[in-house]
Amino acid sequence: MLENILNLVGFLVGLAIGIMSFVGFRNTGSPTLFRLTIAFFSISIGFLVIWFGYMLEDYVIKSGNIDRGIQTLGIIIQTIGYFFIAFSHSIKALFPKSNYFRSVGILPFFLVSTVQLEHIFRSISFILLVYGAIETILSYRDNRNKGAVSVALGLGLLAFGEFLGWYSFVFPESILYSISMTIKIAGLVALFIPVSKVPLKKIKFDDDLDKI
Amino acid sequence: MAEYRTQMKIIGDILSTTRDDLQDEDGATVTYLIRKANISHSRISRILKTLVSQGLLEQADSQGSNRYKISQSGREFLQAYHSFSKFADNFGLNI
Numbered sequence: 086m087l088e089n090i091l092n093l094v095g096f097l098v099g100l101a102i103g104i105m106s107f108v109g110f111r112n113t114g115s116p117t118l119f120r121l122t123i124a125f126f127s128i129s130i131g132f133l134v135i136w137f138g139y140m141l142e143d144y145v146i147k148s149g150n151i152d153r154g155i156q157t158l159g160i161i162i163q164t165i166g167y168f169f170i171a172f173s174h175s176i177k178a179l180f181p182k183s184n185y186f187r188s189v190g191i192l193p194f195f196l197v198s199t200v201q202l203e204h205i206f207r208s209i210s211f212i213l214l215v216y217g218a219i220e221t222i223l224s225y226r227d228n229r230n231k232g233a234v235s236v237a238l239g240l241g242l243l244a245f246g247e248f249l250g251w252y253s254f255v256f257p258e259s260i261l262y263s264i265s266m267t268i269k270i271a272g273l274v275a276l277f278i279p280v281s282k283v284p285l286k287k288i289k290f291d292d293d294l295d296k297i
Numbered sequence: 298m299a300e301y302r303t304q305m306k307i308i309g310d311i312l313s314t315t316r317d318d319l320q321d322e323d324g325a326t327v328t329y330l331i332r333k334a335n336i337s338h339s340r341i342s343r344i345l346k347t348l349v350s351q352g353l354l355e356q357a358d359s360q361g362s363n364r365y366k367i368s369q370s371g372r373e374f375l376q377a378y379h380s381f382s383k384f385a386d387n388f389g390l391n392i
Contacts, residue, residue, distance in 0.1 A: 105384065106384075109377070109380075109381035109384055109385075109392070112374070112377035112378075112381065113305065113374070113377055113378055113381055113392060114305075115305050115381065115385070115392035117385055117390050117391065117392045118381060118384075118385065118392055121385075121388065121390075170388070173388065173390050174389065174390070220389055221388060221389040222389075223389070224386075224388075224389025224390075225389070228386055228389075230383075230386045230387060232383070232386065232387035233386065233387055233388070233389055235387070236387045236388050236389070237389075279387040280384060280387060282383075283380050283381065283383060283384045
């Protein structure tokens with residue numbers, strides 16, 4: 086039941102940010118906002134697919150475990166979203182210059198030791214999210230935008246949640262998966278806080294400007 | 298090091314100039330916009346043509362030269378541009 090609620094919350098928060106991005110894309114035609122639209126709609130749909138899997142299990146299959154195929158499909162869709170967030174930081178995401186980031190880039194080779202598709206995509210998600218968080222916090226040095234700190238924290242929490250979700254296969258029946266989901270939701274909320282401050286309503290123009 | 302500007306940022310700079318920083322009520326000349334937006338003549342000509350065709354700028358022939366003023370659509374676009382620039386800034390991105 087908890088998983089149902091958490092996945093539904095994840096779907097709604099991701100959808101809200103996706104709609105914000107889409108409105109921005111419609112208004113400005115910016116390719117960056119288009120990529121963010123795809124990213125957050127993918128993350129949102131991923132949560133929806135997993136929620137659907139849990140609902141199916143709870144009310145139809147009743148086997149005690151979510152269908153592995155549906156869960157994997159949801160995670161793959163979410164990974165596409167994380168890819169577009171990292172990809173928005175351009176080619177730097179693929180070819181980091183510093184030795185430190187190169188060492189971080191090697192991590193997938195250690196993490197994808199299992200052959201299961203779900204674990205592979207969780208590993209990729211983790212790396213993409215960590216990279217996105219690092220890039221975002223580095224941008225704070227340039228623009229001192231406090232919203233960037235919240236977004237970096239959100240991406241970091243999503244990465245940590247993804248890591249715990251991946252690690253929960255060690256303790257399949259434990260509360261670890263629910264903790265992972267809660268952390269991911271907290272991450273999405275942290276992403277949403279600065280985004281929610283963007284005015285979507287029609288903006289009133291200054292009277293002085295109308296005289297120009 | 299010079300800051301890299303996206304096409305969108307250049308358009309934002311041009312529209313901001315025509316809204317907030319006009320020489321006079323007739324509008325801004327191409328030369329003035331080149332200086333303010335820091336962009337080459339050939340590039341700004343293409344952008345101005347697009348902005349006029351999209352209805353974001355109004356073109357007027359005054360004192361023997363083309364002058365540009367922001368339209369109502371341009372103001373709305375600029376407002377959206379500023380709002381969503383902040384949105385993208387939060388992600389460490391430029392729109």
